[in-house]
Amino acid sequence: MIRIRDLWMSFDSVDALKNISLDIEPGKLYVLLGPNGSGKTTLLKILLGIYKPTRGSVSVYGVIPWREPVKVRKITGYVPEDDIIYQSLTVREYLSFVARIRGIPRGEVEERLERVMDAFMLHDKADEYIGNLSHGYKRRVLLAEAFIHNPVIYLLDEPFIGIDPRIAKALKTVLREKAREGRTVVVTTHILEIAEAIADRVILIYKGDLIATGTVEEVLEKAKASQLEEAFLSLTMSHAQVAEIIKALSS
Numbered sequence: 172m173i174r175i176r177d178l179w180m181s182f183d184s185v186d187a188l189k190n191i192s193l194d195i196e197p198g199k200l201y202v203l204l205g206p207n208g209s210g211k212t213t214l215l216k217i218l219l220g221i222y223k224p225t226r227g228s229v230s231v232y233g234v235i236p237w238r239e240p241v242k243v244r245k246i247t248g249y250v251p252e253d254d255i256i257y258q259s260l261t262v263r264e265y266l267s268f269v270a271r272i273r274g275i276p277r278g279e280v281e282e283r284l285e286r287v288m289d290a291f292m293l294h295d296k297a298d299e300y301i302g303n304l305s306h307g308y309k310r311r312v313l314l315a316e317a318f319i320h321n322p323v324i325y326l327l328d329e330p331f332i333g334i335d336p337r338i339a340k341a342l343k344t345v346l347r348e349k350a351r352e353g354r355t356v357v358v359t360t361h362i363l364e365i366a367e368a369i370a371d372r373v374i375l376i377y378k379g380d381l382i383a384t385g386t387v388e389e390v391l392e393k394a395k396a397s398q399l400e401e402a403f404l405s406l407t408m409s410h411a412q413v414a415e416i417i418k419a420l421s422s
Contacts, residue, residue: 172196173218173324173355178227180213180379187213189379191227195357197323200350202370203359204403210379211359212252215326218357219243232323243324245274248317252328252359254309258302262293262312265301266319273320287315291338307333314342324355331365343369367399377407 173195180188188210195201203211216222218231220240229236236243257265266287270280288294291311296304301312310333317325325346331339347369350356360366366373366387373390375383383390383406387399394402403409 172230172232173357174228174230176228178214178217178229179225180210180217180222181225186379188217188224188376191376191381193374193381193384195355197353197355198350199371200347200356200358200369201372201374202366203357203374203376204361204363204366204370205359205376206361206407208378209376211376212328214376215249215328215357215359218326219247219249246323248320248322248325248327250310250313250317250327250330254306254313256301256309256313256316259300261298261300262288262304263297265312266315269316270319275320283319287319290318290341291315292335307335310334311338314338322354325349325357327356327358329359329361331360331362363400363403373399375403375406382406 173193175191175193175195178188178191179186191214203214205211213222217224217229218236220236220238220243223237231243232246234242260268263284266284267280270283271277275283288297291314293308293311293315296308301309304312310330314330314334317327327346330342334342343365346356346358350371358369370387372385373383373387374381375390383393383402385393390406391397391399391402394405396402396405
């Protein structure tokens with residue numbers, strides 16, 4: 172269980188998150204939804220202990236993450252939004268290194284390595300330096316890293332951006348399966364179609380505010396909408412902005 176209460180995060184007097192209170196339960200797939208700059212990545216970094224919030228409380232399976240970040244990261248598979256990864260190692264070297272620091276027994280490392288390289292179609296790049304890979308392949312390596320130790324928690328920041336459609340399709344299925352197994356799964360996206368397709372629960376954040384949370388159906392009911400796209404525009408009062416964009420591009 173992840174418990175968030177009265178959470179605020181400010182950077183140079185700018186509020187990135189404002190008074191967020193949430194319970195994120197195992198066994199459900201949560202989609203953290205919002206446009207760029209809404210605070211989604213900031214929230215994930217607080218859960219990982221990378222940031223200490225300005226005020227409020229957070230408990231990740233009983234651990235305060237910024238006090239004991241190693242405990243949280245041992246049980247978490249994390250994919251950052253950016254390609255933050257060692258560029259000077261080969262794919263095989265990097266994933267072997269990750270497996271060891273995650274505490275996978277030496278006798279199991281090779282089997283785990285083969286499994287994730289199979290899953291994310293990395294065998295043909297196994298001995299290439301990560302710095303020479305395309306953005307899409309780097310995303311695959313980060314996904315392999317997140318899955319290699321079969322974690323309790325999955326925090327995936329925009330995992331569908333830049334990856335092969337076959338992997339994206341498989342990832343949707345696997346994340347649902349992990350949630351059904353009782354894992355805690357949180358995926359951020361600003362792609363409404365993905366959110367609608369995979370979410371058990373939607374958490375809609377806009378400009379640091381928690382706008383809505385619940386099942387897709389509950390969010391649609393709150394917005395009096397039939398599709399998540401329309402609900403998003405209604406709840407964030409973005410219709411006028413969309414009209415301005417259309418006008419600018421049509422000129």
